[in-house]
Amino acid sequence: MTPPPDDETTGLPGLRTWRQVYLAVLVIFVLWVVLLAALDRLYA
Amino acid sequence: MNGLDYAILIGTLLAIAGLAVWSTRGRRDLSAYLKGSGQAGWLTIGLSVMATQASAVTFLSTPGQGFESGLGFVQNYFGAPLALIVISVFFLPIYRRLKVYTAYEYLGLRFDPKTRLLGAGLFLLQRGLGAGITIYAPAIVLSTVMGWRLDATIICSGLFVVIYTVAGGCDAVSLTQKYQIGVIFAGMLAAGAVLLAKLPPGLGLSGALTLAGGFHRLNAVDFSPSLDRRYTLWSGLLGGMFLALSYFGTDQSQVQRYLGGASLRESRLGLMFNAVFKIPMQFFILLLGVLIFVFYQFERPPVFFNRSAWAAQAASNQGPRLRALAADFAAAHNEERADLQAWIAARQGGDPAAAAAAHAAAGAAFARLEAARSQTQVLLSPGGKGSANDSDYVFIDFILDYLPHGLIGLLVTAFFAAALSSKAGELNALGSTTTVDIYRHIAGGRSDSHYVMASRIFTAFWGLVAIAFALFARLSENLIQAVNILGSIFYGVVLGIFLLAFFVKRVGGTAVFWAALASQSLVFALYFTLSISYLWYNVIGCAACMGLALLLQATLGLARQAAPA
Numbered sequence: 001m002t003p004p005p006d007d008e009t010t011g012l013p014g015l016r017t018w019r020q021v022y023l024a025v026l027v028i029f030v031l032w033v034v035l036l037a038a039l040d041r042l043y044a
Numbered sequence: 045m046n047g048l049d050y051a052i053l054i055g056t057l058l059a060i061a062g063l064a065v066w067s068t069r070g071r072r073d074l075s076a077y078l079k080g081s082g083q084a085g086w087l088t089i090g091l092s093v094m095a096t097q098a099s100a101v102t103f104l105s106t107p108g109q110g111f112e113s114g115l116g117f118v119q120n121y122f123g124a125p126l127a128l129i130v131i132s133v134f135f136l137p138i139y140r141r142l143k144v145y146t147a148y149e150y151l152g153l154r155f156d157p158k159t160r161l162l163g164a165g166l167f168l169l170q171r172g173l174g175a176g177i178t179i180y181a182p183a184i185v186l187s188t189v190m191g192w193r194l195d196a197t198i199i200c201s202g203l204f205v206v207i208y209t210v211a212g213g214c215d216a217v218s219l220t221q222k223y224q225i226g227v228i229f230a231g232m233l234a235a236g237a238v239l240l241a242k243l244p245p246g247l248g249l250s251g252a253l254t255l256a257g258g259f260h261r262l263n264a265v266d267f268s269p270s271l272d273r274r275y276t277l278w279s280g281l282l283g284g285m286f287l288a289l290s291y292f293g294t295d296q297s298q299v300q301r302y303l304g305g306a307s308l309r310e311s312r313l314g315l316m317f318n319a320v321f322k323i324p325m326q327f328f329i330l331l332l333g334v335l336i337f338v339f340y341q342f343e344r345p346p347v348f349f350n351r352s353a354w355a356a357q358a359a360s361n362q363g364p365r366l367r368a369l370a371a372d373f374a375a376a377h378n379e380e381r382a383d384l385q386a387w388i389a390a391r392q393g394g395d396p397a398a399a400a401a402a403h404a405a406a407g408a409a410f411a412r413l414e415a416a417r418s419q420t421q422v423l424l425s426p427g428g429k430g431s432a433n434d435s436d437y438v439f440i441d442f443i444l445d446y447l448p449h450g451l452i453g454l455l456v457t458a459f460f461a462a463a464l465s466s467k468a469g470e471l472n473a474l475g476s477t478t479t480v481d482i483y484r485h486i487a488g489g490r491s492d493s494h495y496v497m498a499s500r501i502f503t504a505f506w507g508l509v510a511i512a513f514a515l516f517a518r519l520s521e522n523l524i525q526a527v528n529i530l531g532s533i534f535y536g537v538v539l540g541i542f543l544l545a546f547f548v549k550r551v552g553g554t555a556v557f558w559a560a561l562a563s564q565s566l567v568f569a570l571y572f573t574l575s576i577s578y579l580w581y582n583v584i585g586c587a588a589c590m591g592l593a594l595l596l597q598a599t600l601g602l603a604r605q606a607a608p609a
Contacts (some may be wrong), residue, residue, distance in 0.1 A: 011309060018312070022129045025319045029125040032323050033277075036118065036264035043257030 110333020535546020
């Protein structure tokens with residue numbers, strides 16, 4: 001079995017496919033929005 | 045600024061220029077000059093993309109936004125992570141596969157030469173004007189710090205940037221940006237640490253945030269569906285995504301940064317680095333402005349942060365009125381400070397009723413203080429109409445008044461490092477696009493060294509255009525907003541052209557060309573007649589361009605052109 005080309009691997013531990021990388025980025029983004037909204041509620 | 049500050053500033057500026065000249069000496073190969081040697085790793089690409097976007101305007105003006113309006117501006121960047129994912133999945137592989145020098149070269153391959161020229165022309169117009177604003181921003185810093193004339197400052201700093209940029213190719217730009225962003229982050233972190241240390245005893249970060257929240261400076265996410273409000277979750281997500289998609293995906297100053305990646309993987313990771321860190325970076329810069337706001341509730345700020353403008357007007361027949369407003373402002377500030385100190389004491393003493401009363405009294409004093417400030421802004425506005433904007437002076441004023449020497453030099457150097465890095469990227473892209481998409485199209489078949497020389501000449505030309513624009517620009521908007529407004533007027537249509545190219549195979553160049561021209565005219569007309577948030581123009585321009593092109597293709601039966609990719 002031939003290894004995937006260099007461009008197809010992400011080289012990131014725990015995030016082997018690009019789909020997983022994009023999902024992780026989206027999750028981080030949603031977390032930021034939630035945290036920012038919470039900051040306002042917390043200190044209003 | 046003292047000798048130490050000047051030594052840090054001048055030493056760093058000369059080192060940057062020296063590095064650029066040294067690393068690009070003897071370069072005659074067009075590919076290496078415009079795209080780099082193709083060895084850049086993800087961190088270099090990521091920092092280079094970040095440094096190109098984060099100009100001096102970002103670090104000078106954004107804290108002023110935080111001071112004036114709070115955290116809401118961060119919503120402008122909510123679309124960026126989504127856009128960067130789309131670019132990574134769809135745009136980037138095509139650019140790399142076709143081995144293009146510029147994004148507009150792809151439009152020529154996909155459509156026809158006139159659509160390529162239109163795309164390149166819109167970029168040159170928009171970015172050429174935008175480059176003027178980014179020369180204007182550090183010029184404000186210099187003229188304030190050194191007491192120079194603004195026009196002389198624009199010319200001197202602009203020429204320095206032009207010389208540095210003409211000397212440096214793509215690799216030099218990326219390399220210097222990597223170090224410049226380090227200087228910038230060090231400066232901003234140091235300013236944040238000093239600011240926290242200077243907050244009143246007993247307040248702390250939590251108390252500072254509570255105080256900021258009480259004055260509506262922490263409203264980061266606005267769920268309102270209103271189209272009139274400049275920053276909401278929806279305008280940020282949708283309008284911001286279109287703005288970011290167009291900026292990162294089709295603006296040559298950004299495309300050039302990640303085309304130089306060693307592989308598709310390195311380029312993708314560089315973009316994902318920005319998708320993760322863009323929002324936190326903007327948040328922390330805005331938070332710095334919010335903390336400056338808190339700091340100035342206890343230390344009296346000037347009634348108008350552009351002190352030279354105030355002094356000039358105070359010497360005129362408006363002097364007595366301005367001085368009376370300054371006295372009102374000072375009295376209200378003294379009252380507010382006393383109320384806030386009572387509020388801190390009540391909080392520490394566990395007396396919520398006294399804390400609430402003190403907070404309410406501080407709020408009333410703050411309203412009087414703001415009224416005096418607003419009236420001053422109206423008096424200082426050109427012709428007494430509208431309101432003079434001094435928020436760009438907030439951060440530099442704080443730095444000069446409250447930071448120790450050495451750190452002042454570091455921060456001013458950080459502004460210039462940011463200005464040089466983004467300006468280098470912009471002028472490099474303007475020169476490349478003019479050479480590859482216009483000059484090489486007209487005068488083909490010449491040697492690489494000829495085109496490298498042409499690129500240097502065009503880079504210098506655009507630098508001079510930017511200086512001229514900066515000389516005549518007198519902006520009523522906060523600088524960071526002015527840059528985004530200008531981009532939003534053009535970016536929607538450019539994005540529409542690229543989305544048609546990538547995703548709608550049955551549309552040909554002629555339909556796209558005329559649709560783009562009509563849509564750009566529509567956006568201009570709407571901008572001067574409507575009062576909606578500027579972020580929506582990204583959506584409108586893009587949708588109009590795509591819809592009109594499809595309509596033209598369907599109704600007029602324009603010849604279909606096959607897509608190569």
